[in-house]
Amino acid sequence: MTTILVVEDERGLRQALAINLRRREYNVITAANGAAALAAAGEQPPDAVILDLGLPDMDGADIIRGLRGWTGAPILVLSARSGQTDKVLALDAGADDYVTKPFGMDELLARLRAALRRAPAAEDQPIVETAAFTIDLAGKRAHLADHAAVHLTPTEWHVLEVLLRNEGKLVPQRQLLQEVWGPAYDTETNYLRVYLAQLRRKLEPDPAQPRHLITEPGLGYRFSR
Amino acid sequence: MTTILVVEDERGLRQALAINLRRREYNVITAANGAAALAAAGEQPPDAVILDLGLPDMDGADIIRGLRGWTGAPILVLSARSGQTDKVLALDAGADDYVTKPFGMDELLARLRAALRRAPAAEDQPIVETAAFTIDLAGKRAHLADHAAVHLTPTEWHVLEVLLRNEGKLVPQRQLLQEVWGPAYDTETNYLRVYLAQLRRKLEPDPAQPRHLITEPGLGYRFSR
DNA sequence: CGTCCGCGTCAAGATGTCGTCAAGAGCCAG
DNA sequence: CTGGCTCTTGACGACATCTTGACGCGGACG
Numbered sequence: 001m002t003t004i005l006v007v008e009d010e011r012g013l014r015q016a017l018a019i020n021l022r023r024r025e026y027n028v029i030t031a032a033n034g035a036a037a038l039a040a041a042g043e044q045p046p047d048a049v050i051l052d053l054g055l056p057d058m059d060g061a062d063i064i065r066g067l068r069g070w071t072g073a074p075i076l077v078l079s080a081r082s083g084q085t086d087k088v089l090a091l092d093a094g095a096d097d098y099v100t101k102p103f104g105m106d107e108l109l110a111r112l113r114a115a116l117r118r119a120p121a122a123e124d125q126p127i128v129e130t131a132a133f134t135i136d137l138a139g140k141r142a143h144l145a146d147h148a149a150v151h152l153t154p155t156e157w158h159v160l161e162v163l164l165r166n167e168g169k170l171v172p173q174r175q176l177l178q179e180v181w182g183p184a185y186d187t188e189t190n191y192l193r194v195y196l197a198q199l200r201r202k203l204e205p206d207p208a209q210p211r212h213l214i215t216e217p218g219l220g221y222r223f224s225r
Numbered sequence: 226m227t228t229i230l231v232v233e234d235e236r237g238l239r240q241a242l243a244i245n246l247r248r249r250e251y252n253v254i255t256a257a258n259g260a261a262a263l264a265a266a267g268e269q270p271p272d273a274v275i276l277d278l279g280l281p282d283m284d285g286a287d288i289i290r291g292l293r294g295w296t297g298a299p300i301l302v303l304s305a306r307s308g309q310t311d312k313v314l315a316l317d318a319g320a321d322d323y324v325t326k327p328f329g330m331d332e333l334l335a336r337l338r339a340a341l342r343r344a345p346a347a348e349d350q351p352i353v354e355t356a357a358f359t360i361d362l363a364g365k366r367a368h369l370a371d372h373a374a375v376h377l378t379p380t381e382w383h384v385l386e387v388l389l390r391n392e393g394k395l396v397p398q399r400q401l402l403q404e405v406w407g408p409a410y411d412t413e414t415n416y417l418r419v420y421l422a423q424l425r426r427k428l429e430p431d432p433a434q435p436r437h438l439i440t441e442p443g444l445g446y447r448f449s450r
Numbered sequence: 451c452g453t454c455c456g457c458g459t460c461a462a463g464a465t466g467t468c469g470t471c472a473a474g475a476g477c478c479a480g
Numbered sequence: 481c482t483g484g485c486t487c488t489t490g491a492c493g494a495c496a497t498c499t500t501g502a503c504g505c506g507g508a509c510g
Contacts, residue, residue, distance in 0.1 A: 074343070084329040091335040096343060097322065098336075104309040110316040111323075113408055118299075118321065118343050140395035140444055153497060154443035189456085190500075197458060208458090217456070217507090378486060414467085415489070422469060433469090442467065442496065 002116065003027040005046035007037040007063070008078070009055050017050060020105055034058030038066050046073055048116055050108075053079040053090065061093040068094040074115035078103070128164050130212050130225050133203045137161055142203070150202050155180065159195050163213065163223040172220040196221060227341065228252040230271035232262040232288075233303070234280050242275060245330055259283030263291050270363055271298050273341055275333075278304040278315065286318040293319035293383060297390075299340035303328070317407045353389050355437050355450050358428045362386060367428070375427050380405065384420050388438065388448040397445040421446060 004026045008014040011032075018028045029044060031037040034055050041049070049067060053060035064075060074096040079086060082100045090098050096115050099108060128135045133150070134143045140157060142150040152160065158180045163171055174186045181191060196215070200207040214222045229251045233239040236257075243253045254269060256262040259282050266274070274292060278285035289300060299321040304311060307325040315323055321340050324333060353360045358375070359368045365382060367375040377385065383405045388396055399411045406416060421440070425432040439447045 084332045087332045088335040091339045096339055107309045107312045110313040113403075114316045114321055117404060139393060140441060140447075141393075155498070157444070188499095191498090193457060193459085194499085197460095200458095215457075380487070413488095416487090418468060418470085419488085422471095425469095440468070 001025065001027045002048070003029065003044065003046045004112070005037065005041055005049045006030045007032075007034070007049065007055070008052040009033060010052075013052075016105075017108075020109070024109065034063045034066075037063060038070075041067055041070055045071055047119065048073050048112060049075045050112070051075055051077050051095075053077055053081070053086075061089055064090065064093040064095050072119070074119050076108070076111060076115060078108075128167070128225070132205050132212060135160065135164060137164065144203070145205075152199075152202065156195060156199055156202075159192075160199060163221060167223050167225060170216055170220050170222045174220075176220065192221070226250065226252045227273070228254065228269065228271045229337070230262065230266055230274045230298075231255045232257075232259070232274065232280070233277040234258060235277070238277075241330075245334070249334065259288045259291075262288060266292055266296055270296055272344065273298050273337060274300045275337070276300055276302050276320075278302055278306070278311075286314050289315060289318040289320050291379065297344070297386065299344045301333070301336060301340060303333075317409070319407075353392070353450070357430050357437060360385065360389060362389065369428070370430075377424075377427065381420060381424055381427075384417075385424060385448075388446060392448050392450060395441055395445050395447045399445075401445065417446070 002025075004021050006014060006017050006021070006028060008017065008030070009032050014030055014032065018030055021028045029040050029046065031040045034057050037049075037051070040046075051060075051063060051067075055063070060077070060079070064077070067073075067075060075094065077090045077095045077098045078101060079090070079098065080101045087098045096118075097111050099111065126137075128137070132145055134145075136142070140152075142152055144150060159176065162176055162179050173189055173192055176192060177186045177188060181188065185191070196213060197207070200210050200213050204210045204213065212224055214224055216222055227250075229246055231239060231242050231246070231253060233242060233255070234257050239255055239257065243255055246253045254265050254271065256265050259280050262274075262276070265271075274296075276285075276288065276292075280288070283291075285302070285304070289302070292298075292300060300319065302315045302320045302323045303326060304315070304323065305326045312323045321343075322336050324336065351361065351363050353362065357370055359370075361367070367377055369375060384401065387401055387404050398414055398417055401417060402411045402413060406413065410416070421438060422432070425435050425438050429435045429438065437449055439449055441447055
């Protein structure tokens with residue numbers, strides 16, 4: 001899912017933005033000042049940033065440059081100042097768009113879509129390699145160790161993706177069911193048995209003795225490299 | 226040198242733009258209406274387009290879509306209309322920025338720099354060649370392996386262009402629909418079936434067994450060389 | 451030693467998706 | 481006005497995927 005970082009010191013506007021974005025199926029992180037913004041961006045790299053320039057703790061252009069050092073994600077600037085020089089400075093510092101307050105929510109969302117359309121889709125899903133197989137989550141490609149291509153169905157990809165994102169950690173049955181099938185299915189453990197078996201049959205050298213897609217009886221499943 | 230196409234019916238503004246751009250070492254082509262703009266873009270593909278929406282001969286969104294079918298260059302829209310819906314329509318049709326008149330020249334130039342910075346320099350994927358066909362994205366020409374020319378419609382180009390830009394990677398149905406038809410069409414998977422079939426019929430030696438334009442059932446499509 | 455529960459396996463029916471075709475609408479050129 | 485090209489839209493069969501139920505196995509527990 002697309003992640004948006006909202007940096008805005010005024011509480012009301014920050015929440016209004018977050019609500020509108022979440023309604024459009026974006027994953028939203030918020031920050032109330034420049035320091036928090038840079039910290040948040042480092043922790044969970046966003047696909048785009050909406051940045052208010054009137055922050056109390058840091059100068060706007062410095063935040064933009066700080067973000068630009070970390071990420072190539074597009075930056076949409078919000079500002080109460082409508083002067084040309086303000087806009088030129090922000091844009092030349094690395095911002096992708098500049099919207100003056102007050103602004104319309106529909107327009108902002110449209111500008112966000114335009115910026116995301118241009119962006120090269122952050123590569124937050126690297127390639128995972130094990131002794132037995134190689135998985136490219138972004139490109140949706142799977143190979144065995146001998147380079148034979150493996151075809152996975154949409155649901156198989158989804159299950160595998162959740163497990164790989166939590167590499168080494170145990171994923172409870174309920175979490176897996178909820179993420180893949182939705183909140184209403186959190187008792188249908190049948191599905192997990194069927195799909196884990198399918199993934200093992202396709203990916204594990206010896207499906208009866210899985211080395212990477214491991215069952216933790218009574219608890220859930222774990223992916224181990 | 227960077228080439229900018231200026232589309233503006235009012236003579237005074239057109240010349241003012243051209244002069245200011247040339248002073249910044251841009252190569253400028255001008256057009257006074259939509260038809261001339263599309264013709265000029267096909268002849269000498271620009272690196273960016275500055276487009277007035279108040280043209281006499283064509284609707285704004287149609288021009289944007291027309292250009293988008295032939296080029297990936299960023300489009301900056303100029304307009305006297307400041308309503309939100311105007312902006313949303315233009316941006317969703319494929320524009321990269323929307324500036325309301327009257328505007329400051331410095332701001333426009335800064336926005337142009339921002340757009341060009343983001344754009345993937347026009348000639349970074351000039352010609353894509355496969356065993357079956359050759360595609361010249363810049364010149365908008367397509368040949369089969371036996372040198373027979375193939376004619377593609379604007380929409381076909383656009384679909385193909387998105388797929389080629391992501392060579393080897395899977396392009397989700399939703400992304401393809403949003404980039405080609407706009408955010409409102411992200412469930413019309415019919416279109417994809419129709420246009421992929423058409424592209425295969427025109428480009429693949431055996432359309433029933435495609436080797437380069439590949440369907441990943443339930444996920445999307447993939448171009449493979 | 452026997453029962454019960456969770457897990458892996460399998461198969462069959464239900465569901466959804468894809469490719470294909472064709473008809474109609476809109477648009478431009480002659 | 482007419483004809484051609486393109487885009488949209490609906491319908492259909494073929495096929496892959498998902499869902500669902502049944503069965504056997506093994507370990508935990510009484």
